[in-house]
Amino acid sequence: MKLLIVEDDTNILSFLKNGFTDIGYTIDSAKDGEDGEYLATLNHYDVIVLDWMLPLKSGVDVLESLRDKDIKTPIIMLTAKSEIDDKVKGLAKGADDYLSKPFSFKELNARIQALYRRSIVSSSNIIKLKEFGILDMDAKIFTKDHEKIILSKKEYELIVFLIKHKNGIVSNSMIEEQLWNNESYINSNVIQVTMYNLRKKVGKELIKSFRGLGYKIEI
Numbered sequence: 001m002k003l004l005i006v007e008d009d010t011n012i013l014s015f016l017k018n019g020f021t022d023i024g025y026t027i028d029s030a031k032d033g034e035d036g037e038y039l040a041t042l043n044h045y046d047v048i049v050l051d052w053m054l055p056l057k058s059g060v061d062v063l064e065s066l067r068d069k070d071i072k073t074p075i076i077m078l079t080a081k082s083e084i085d086d087k088v089k090g091l092a093k094g095a096d097d098y099l100s101k102p103f104s105f106k107e108l109n110a111r112i113q114a115l116y117r118r119s120i121v122s123s124s125n126i127i128k129l130k131e132f133g134i135l136d137m138d139a140k141i142f143t144k145d146h147e148k149i150i151l152s153k154k155e156y157e158l159i160v161f162l163i164k165h166k167n168g169i170v171s172n173s174m175i176e177e178q179l180w181n182n183e184s185y186i187n188s189n190v191i192q193v194t195m196y197n198l199r200k201k202v203g204k205e206l207i208k209s210f211r212g213l214g215y216k217i218e219i
Contacts, residue, residue, distance in 0.1 A: 001024075001026070001116055002044070002178055003025050003026070003028070003049060004027075004039055004043070004048045004049070005020075005029045005048075006033065006039075006048070006049065006051055006059065006062070007031070008031045008054050010031075012078075013031065016049065017029060019105050024153065026181045028045070032054055032057070033055065033061065033062045034057050035056075036057075037057065040066055040071060041066070044178075045073050046074070046116050046119070047074045047112050047116055048073050048075045048076070050095075051077075052079030053080070063094055064094065067093065074115035074118070074119050075094070075096055076095070076096060076098070076115060077095045077098045077099070078108075079098070080100070099111060125137045129163075129217070132203060132205060132206040133206065135160075137160070142201065144202060144203065154179060155198040158175065158194055159202065159217075162207060166218070167216065167217075167219070169210055169213050170214045170216065171213065175214075176191060179191075195215065
């Protein structure tokens with residue numbers, strides 16, 4: 001999963017970056033609203049964690065601007081504000097969730113996971129891929145012809161990424177940027193090997209290959 005964290009408190013930002021990196025997320029960050037909006041407009045993220053009180057441009061103004069640009073990335077607001085009116089304002093401007101400071105990392109991660117699942121298909125943790133099989137997002141297991149197939153961490157991340165971009169071709173460069181962006185070096189064959197193993201497990205009929213272009217799931 002790729003996150004954008006926009007937070008001006010250095011300690012909180014460092015805490016979140018370290019925590020999410022440790023569990024395998026790819027992280028971009030910004031310390032003010034203008035840089036945060038720029039990154040959110042330029043790149044694709046699975047979820048944006050956005051502080052309310054930011055230098056140069058407030059989080060709620062960034063939120064409103066992104067929604068005006070038709071950027072639909074799920075956004076969770078982090079703020080010291082706890083009044084109901086402020087929560088209502090944030091949600092009315094297009095926030096998908098709201099978490100008041102201080103908060104636990106475990107709760108924030110759970111909310112991010114819920115927003116990510118919802119953005120893929122629905123709020124369900126079970127994704128039915130027509131006649132090809134079923135993906136259990138909690139167990140990270142793919143079921144095909146009543147056989148449960150355990151996916152590796154990268155295989156699971158890869159199939160989820162393909163599902164998120166269903167019916168569109170995903171290139172190798174998109175996969176590398178999304179799944180391996182926080183690694184300084186990857187072997188040129190890593191993506192191909194991971195994709196080969198995933199297609200072998202779930203079936204080439206589900207993940208179609210387009211030579212020179214990339215891969216696609218049609219559902």
